[in-house]
Amino acid sequence: xxxxxxxxxxxxxxxxxxxxxxxxxxxxxxxxxxxxxxxxxxxxxxxxxxxxxxxxxxxxxxxxxxxxxxxxxxxxxxxxxxxxxxxxxxxxxxxxxxxxxxxxxxxxxxxxxxxxxxxxxxxxxxxxxxxxxxxxxxxxxxxxxxxxxxxxxxxxxxxxxxxxxxxxxxxxxxxxxxxxxxxxxxxxxxxxxxxxxxxxxxxxxxxxxxxxxxxxxxxxxxxxxxxxxxxxxxxxxxxxxxxxxxxxxxxxxxxxxxxxxxxxxxxxxxxxxxxxxxxxxxxxxxxxxxxxxxxxxxxxxxxxxxxxxxxxxxxxxxxxxxxxxxxxxxxxxxxxxxxxxxxxxxxxxxxxxxxxxxxxxxxxxxxxxxxxxxxxxxxxxxxxxxxxxxxxxxxxxxxxxxxxxxxxxxxxxxxxxxxxxxxxxxxxxxxxx
Amino acid sequence: xxxxxxxxxxxxxxxxxxxxxxxxxxxxxxxxxxxxxxxxxxxxxxxxxxxxxxxxxxxxxxxxxxxxxxxxxxxxxxxxxxxxxxxxxxxxxxxxxxxxxxxxxxxxxxxxxxxxxxxxxxxxxxxxxxxxxxxxxxxxxxxxxxxxxxxxxxxxxxxxxxxxxxxxxxxxxxxxxxxxxxxxxxxxxxxxxxxxxxxxxxxxxxxxxxxxxxxxxxxxxxxxxxxxxxxxxxxxxxxxxxxxxxxxxxxxxxxxxxxxxxxxxxxxxxxxxxxxxxxxxxxxxxxxxxxxxxxxxxxxxxxxxxxxxxxxxxxxxxxxxxxxxxxxxxxxxxxxxxxxxxxxxxxxxxxxxxxxxxxxxxxxxxxxxxxxxxxxxxxxxxxxxxxxxxxxxxxxxxxxxxxxxxxxxxxxxxxxxxxxxxxxxxxxxxxxx
Numbered sequence: 001x002x003x004x005x006x007x008x009x010x011x012x013x014x015x016x017x018x019x020x021x022x023x024x025x026x027x028x029x030x031x032x033x034x035x036x037x038x039x040x041x042x043x044x045x046x047x048x049x050x051x052x053x054x055x056x057x058x059x060x061x062x063x064x065x066x067x068x069x070x071x072x073x074x075x076x077x078x079x080x081x082x083x084x085x086x087x088x089x090x091x092x093x094x095x096x097x098x099x100x101x102x103x104x105x106x107x108x109x110x111x112x113x114x115x116x117x118x119x120x121x122x123x124x125x126x127x128x129x130x131x132x133x134x135x136x137x138x139x140x141x142x143x144x145x146x147x148x149x150x151x152x153x154x155x156x157x158x159x160x161x162x163x164x165x166x167x168x169x170x171x172x173x174x175x176x177x178x179x180x181x182x183x184x185x186x187x188x189x190x191x192x193x194x195x196x197x198x199x200x201x202x203x204x205x206x207x208x209x210x211x212x213x214x215x216x217x218x219x220x221x222x223x224x225x226x227x228x229x230x231x232x233x234x235x236x237x238x239x240x241x242x243x244x245x246x247x248x249x250x251x252x253x254x255x256x257x258x259x260x261x262x263x264x265x266x267x268x269x270x271x272x273x274x275x276x277x278x279x280x281x282x283x284x285x286x287x288x289x290x291x292x293x294x295x296x297x298x299x300x301x302x303x304x305x306x307x308x309x310x311x312x313x314x315x316x317x318x319x320x321x322x323x324x325x326x327x328x329x330x331x332x333x334x335x336x337x338x339x340x341x342x343x344x345x346x347x348x349x350x351x352x353x354x355x356x357x358x359x360x361x362x363x364x365x366x367x368x369x370x371x372x373x374x375x376x377x378x379x380x381x382x383x384x385x386x387x388x389x390x391x392x393x394x395x396x397x398x399x400x401x402x403x404x405x406x407x408x409x410x411x412x413x414x415x416x417x418x419x420x421x422x423x424x425x426x427x428x429x430x431x432x433x
Numbered sequence: 434x435x436x437x438x439x440x441x442x443x444x445x446x447x448x449x450x451x452x453x454x455x456x457x458x459x460x461x462x463x464x465x466x467x468x469x470x471x472x473x474x475x476x477x478x479x480x481x482x483x484x485x486x487x488x489x490x491x492x493x494x495x496x497x498x499x500x501x502x503x504x505x506x507x508x509x510x511x512x513x514x515x516x517x518x519x520x521x522x523x524x525x526x527x528x529x530x531x532x533x534x535x536x537x538x539x540x541x542x543x544x545x546x547x548x549x550x551x552x553x554x555x556x557x558x559x560x561x562x563x564x565x566x567x568x569x570x571x572x573x574x575x576x577x578x579x580x581x582x583x584x585x586x587x588x589x590x591x592x593x594x595x596x597x598x599x600x601x602x603x604x605x606x607x608x609x610x611x612x613x614x615x616x617x618x619x620x621x622x623x624x625x626x627x628x629x630x631x632x633x634x635x636x637x638x639x640x641x642x643x644x645x646x647x648x649x650x651x652x653x654x655x656x657x658x659x660x661x662x663x664x665x666x667x668x669x670x671x672x673x674x675x676x677x678x679x680x681x682x683x684x685x686x687x688x689x690x691x692x693x694x695x696x697x698x699x700x701x702x703x704x705x706x707x708x709x710x711x712x713x714x715x716x717x718x719x720x721x722x723x724x725x726x727x728x729x730x731x732x733x734x735x736x737x738x739x740x741x742x743x744x745x746x747x748x749x750x751x752x753x754x755x756x757x758x759x760x761x762x763x764x765x766x767x768x769x770x771x772x773x774x775x776x777x778x779x780x781x782x783x784x785x786x787x788x789x790x791x792x793x794x795x796x797x798x799x800x801x802x803x804x805x806x807x808x809x810x811x812x813x814x815x816x817x818x819x820x821x822x823x824x825x826x827x828x829x830x831x832x833x834x835x836x837x838x839x840x841x842x843x844x845x846x847x848x849x850x851x852x853x854x855x856x857x858x859x860x861x862x863x864x865x866x
């Protein structure tokens with residue numbers, strides 16, 4: 001028998017405190033304890049013992065016979081969210097409904113409004129621990145491949161990469177904006193001699209996209225590297241990196257994945273040891289054969305991506321694949337055209353469960369071609385002159401990619417909303433808490 | 434003898450290419466190569482061999498007898514910075530001056546204007562590799578102590594923590610600002626049940642501080658944790674964390690430190706196995722005895738911090754120490770007052786070489802006291818109501834700290850300017866590149 005001092009919340013210890021003849025719990029103590037509101041924080045002194053009968057409704061193998069109890073922090077008696085309600089699965093709702101019982105549902109907005117409570121559900125604890133592991137493994141793998149972690153500025157002059165909407169602000173009187181990606185800076189780092197770099201940092205998009213998969217601020221996992229011979233070198237890094245992330249999660253986050261599965265059931269991700277690569281043309285062809293007509297030189301829409309994901313899963317048995325050689329016209333201005341056909345580009349997207357998750361390409365590394373392609377895309381080249389000039393001082397061929405951390409976790413666990421994988425999400429409607 | 438294919442810049446290979454009777458280098462090839470501008474990127478095919486005489490002015494042990502040379506990317510003939518000039522030490526300037534020779538100096542602003550070239554100097558390559566290692570070790574140590582890495586939003590409503598100037602912007606029509614620190618969010622994560630969290634991310638300060646140690650955007654290393662009994666638990670984490678970072682750099686980054694030392698000579702940092710802790714009062718007393726009068730309930734200015742650093746070094750033989758129990762009045766509103774004397778606080782600063790580098794404290798975890806202290810500090814409590822409310826739903830005692838990554842590297846290597854340890858620094862005058 002061991003004597004312990006524990007700190008926990010009232011919600012998690014309530015089943016243990018029962019006054020009885022053989023325990024040392026006085027009725028006064030039970031009175032004091034039951035008067036404490038749920039989620040109050042208490043310190044407990046007690047003796048650990050094996051229960052005479054197995055404890056119900058818990059996975060704990062021991063019980064603590066309480067000797068003393070101190071209230072460290074008293075929670076408000078009426079909580080805006082009941083933790084039990086927030087932790088319930090669809091199956092539990094279904095069972096209760098069959099039994100004619102009506103259980104409280106906690107909506108996504110209520111959860112986010114009271115995030116400090118909502119985060120205490122077992123599945124949320126698991127989601128953000130997995131998120132941390134994805135970042136750890138991302139860094140670890142790239143460091144092992146001689147990448148250097150860098151930190152580039154988020155406050156930048158001009159219009160970022162142009163195109164999509166940016167958040168604008170004044171910087172000591174000068175017009176500035178928030179970086180939509182570390183694209184230009186990670187390329188400058190390559191020109192600066194770092195050979196291979198990565199960055200994990202916030203990315204800002206002032207888009208009015210109210211979907212299950214868009215955020216106005218998210219965490220970008222970015223990498224950029226010198227290319228020796230072919231941009232498939234970048235694809236190979238992605239292949240090794242993501243297979244190692246998936247394996248790591250499957251092997252080392254079993255408990256967390258089971259916990260998430262308990263509230264939000266999902267099928268494990270199917271992936272191959274060597275990641276499947278298809279050309280964009282092959283993808284279009286597969287869709288065509290399945291009756292989905294796509295403009296061959298246009299981009300895939302969300303629906304077509306979903307469909308292609310299904311087709312690839314059926315044919316190749318994987319939820320994770322690379323689609324490469326996209327039409328040049330649908331890629332950013334700094335994308336390298338294919339040497340054999342400039343209507344196509346040395347670029348690729350990567351998909352998980354039919355959703356695009358990674359975008360990458362070889363970049364143009366000569367200033368003349370870069371300025372020409374920028375102007376053709378309608379960019380005011382004078383605002384990015386420092387970027388273009390970087391390539392005048394000696395620039396190796398290079399390429400890279402970017403991934404959204406929240407999307408990786410969402411799609412790995414097949415969650416239905418990216419707000420579930422952002423600690424304090426930012427969408428067009430939400431700026432607090 | 435090995436056959437190799439190498440990619441490098443003309444500047445770094447120029448000493449190898451010499452036409453001679455016994456080498457396979459034709460005079461045509463020498464003509465082609467010498468016509469290439471410095472910093473042009475070339476691919477070289479050649480044979481590795483031991484030189485007959487040791488190579489001068491290089492640490493290379495082998496030479497490559499060039500068979501073929503391809504120009505991959507041609508740099509502009511007149512570079513804004515000559516790499517040799519940018520890599521020179523003060524000692525070299527001194528020697529040249531004595532010899533009546535005038536060498537070109539590259540100013541800090543020119544370096545930053547052409548950062549993509551400047552970053553190629555050996556010392557810059559070393560600085561940013563060390564920076565990456567500091568972040569790696571920070572994460573690794575905290576992960577080993579059961580911290581979870583989190584990602585909090587940089588776009589926030591209200592006035593951040595109040596006080597210092599913030600960057601303001603419009604968020605879908607709502608007034609918003611950039612986070613001055615992840616303070617409020619890492620505390621909400623603790624209330625959300627994560628027990629111990631850390632974050633590495635950008636921090637924004639719209640201050641017009643034109644000093645050697647301030648930036649408008651820098652990388653914050655932040656941590657927050659539950660406190661079981663005393664806020665020294667936080668100091669103990671800092672102690673173990675920084676001693677492990679210092680040891681890691683000294684042991685595993687020898688080459689990088691030597692390289693930096695070659696251009697910017699510095700004395701190795703002195704630190705103790707167990708970090709010295711002094712009370713603020715003891716610090717004041719030491720300064721007083723040395724003839725520096727300080728307002729006992731005020732804060733230390735930069736000069737007094739420098740002086741105290743010297744005194745501590747002389748008396749205790751360390752450049753790294755913790756000063757704790759600061760007057761409450763000079764700390765942020767959310768700082769916990771001392772239980773025995775509310776004029777003081779459960780707070781601390783940490784110094785390296787006489788400069789403050791870390792600020793930390795136990796935080797107030799009851800909403801009533803927090804609202805009271807906020808109002809007393811002149812904060813519009815309504816703008817941070819979500820933050821204060823988080824403590825109504827059960828909040829454990831907790832504390833934490835924040836460090837600037839650039840300052841750690843600057844002070845560890847005793848560099849004279851924080852712009853040397855930021856890849857693309859942002860100060861009140863600089864927003865590009």
